[in-house]
Amino acid sequence: MARRIGGRYSVHRVLGRGSAGTVWLGEGPEGPVAVKLLREDLAADTGLAARFAHERHALLGLEHPHIVGVRDLVIGDGDGRDLALVMDLVRGTDLRTRLDRERRLAPRDAVIITAQVADGLAVAHAAGIVHRDVKPENILLDDTAQDGPRALLTDFGVAKLIDEPRNGSTSGVVGTPDYIAPEIVEGLPARAAVDIYALATVLYELLAGFTPFGGGHFGAVLRRHVTERAAELPDVPRELWIVLQQCLAKAPASRLRAAELASRLRELLPALEGLPPLDIRDPAEEPVLPSPRSGEPVAVPATGAGGLRGAVPLVRGAAPDSERSTHTRMRVPGPEELAGGAHGTARTPRAAGQRRAGSARHGAAARRRRLALTVGAALLAVGLAVGGWMAASGGDGEGHDRPAAELSGTAR
Template sequence: MPPSPGAHHTPGPQYLVAGRYRLKSRIGGGGMGTVWLARDQLLDRDVAVKQVVSTEGLTEDTADNIRRRAMREGRIAAKLSHRNAIAMHDVALDRGEPWLVMEYLPSRSVAQILHATTTLTPTEAAQIGAQVADAMVEAHAAGIVHRDIKPGNILIAEGGRNAGLVKITDFGISRAKDDVSLTQTGVITGTPAYFAPEVARGAEPSEASDVYSLGATIYTMVEGQPPFGVDDNSIALLHKVARARINPMKNAGELEPVLLRLLEPSPTKRPTMAEARDMLASVAAGTRGTREQVLTGLITRPGAGTPVWAQRSGNRSSTTGGHRPVGAATLLPDSPAGDADRASRDIPQTREAHAPTLMSTPQPYSVRQPYPAPQYSTPRPPAYPDQSQGWVRQARDTATSSTALAVSIFVFFAVLAVLVVLLIALWR
């Protein structure tokens, strides 16, 4: 007898989703579902499939709401076809549960890159921002507001000819302008550290708030922290964002005037996404490039090629959102490494840089106006590794080894000289 819709089942490697997508390994996970690397048996290609949160044990209304949200995410993402956006291929139903089938991109998120490098150069940040803005221009033209632009939702491809390719992902809480079926009055959705001030005050996210979130994300790339800093208390952070007083910039350089425009407190005074794209592209191009080169090129450093953080060696990894890949090999010290074949390893929800995500789905992170006391605390962000310490230790160890070798050689020749003297004395 075939399984009934909604029957409880825990899929694993080799499980065939909807008779077509063969699961290979788990590559990410979080509050909104688990992401698997799978093989499309029909088209013979790798894809990323997102298993929406199980509805097992939920009320019928709640389960139906989750299914409708998954279908909505698929419909919204499918509207967008852009070089710098993860493509949505299919929404598959398996045992009555929806699975989102997306483009597979071996990559690291900007959040993961910042965990290893702390900051990026203004030129790199400007080019990444310009390409994301280019994709969002098309999204806004299609009536889509992303609502959660942040470092964890921007991917940089690793390895091969695509190394350095930028893509925006995770339209899980996006909404089309004409979609009012899932509106919940007074609910804030997104990540507080990257909210626009008007959103922190309870206003509905808009194209202008996407511009602000992009500005906050680029600010984080060059400064190492979001515009309003880090706070364990999400409610306190919301109040900081609502007051719209950003911390002074120290590393932005020529990018600072553009960031101040994107982080304008008043949404009516902010540039459009198209204007933001053009300003960022101008900074990234400098005096040696063109707007088209910035928007279509891979992320590179002048005279140095692809940055180390965009390169790959060894095992393959992939993300399709703010998820840590299994065993992401890297060329940087003190960053995660491992074996990509450990498919059975349990992947915890990745901590987004500096703040939790507040979701309007049945999560403990939902926040309603006026702001209630939170029932949880945000863990402190992990300290970025001090790469120089590893290099200092390495230099110290090298110097010690060289000294020991020199002493050993000296002792050897001293003993040899004594033996020669003794042999000469005996000979006589």
């Protein structure tokens, strides 16, 4: 049975479910649409409804071939207190689904998709709009385009509208941990550069099959964004790596702007022609097994495709994964935590067949540390015993009546 939304739209079938709400296939006065109906608790937030009204003009005016257009915003005038974004319907899949299917893309395909998304970001940034949640789940691939799949960035405005602190709370970091820029972790405002950082992270993932700082608890992921540098990918053309490195810079001012990124990437396309997907191993594939001697792990665990991968896409045909962290308010790490972050815990790629470094060395190091502690404790115990014996036997017991200064001089 169809449900009415805002008096002008009816929705018929669920296309996908996300943390912010549910996307429906709908029908409007001008034909098929996608309707993102926000969760009931969000719809009940009067502050959110006010932000919707405030952003209506900007979001409706954001038009570009690589942006999923917002046709209308429904604010509390349908069945109950609905809040919904009515968007263009894209016939195709999303980038996450393609990654799940292909694992990693050929460099040329990855660069084309990234350049198209950068084109859309350039228009949005010029209009003063920051996306704040660029990730594969929010990049749709229109398979009806004649010259191949066309990438479109969706959910513009959702992160800003929904993730702004409510009820006076300002102590959280909101976003998807794998793609969040370091300045957000440090509590700075979200400017256009956060989208460039996130898009560069997406490009890295398209090439490698995993993100540069992902894996493990989200607190560790946030620290890596602030304290570590992305590991260079084997066999990536040097010019492409320079662009990636610049856009993953910790300092926002050091990153390229969206239009510059799109231009630089397109200049690289001739050199990428015919290159196959990178033949590298995902560190998440490494088994974490106890050492046969020490019983301690010999590899750092890293979350792979079954952990931080695969959120629910906004299109039909992909299996849901409720474990993915997205639009999640996280505690801001303190300065001491950031300063002493998890150095060296980011996943390091290596060529297929290359021996994984570190396991035997780490096990031997742990054994040496335990041996040093044991020997040190034994020497300390012997020293205390000898000292006690000397104090007890010095001067046939007369030392007990000597002044402290004399005892000290005797011990010398």
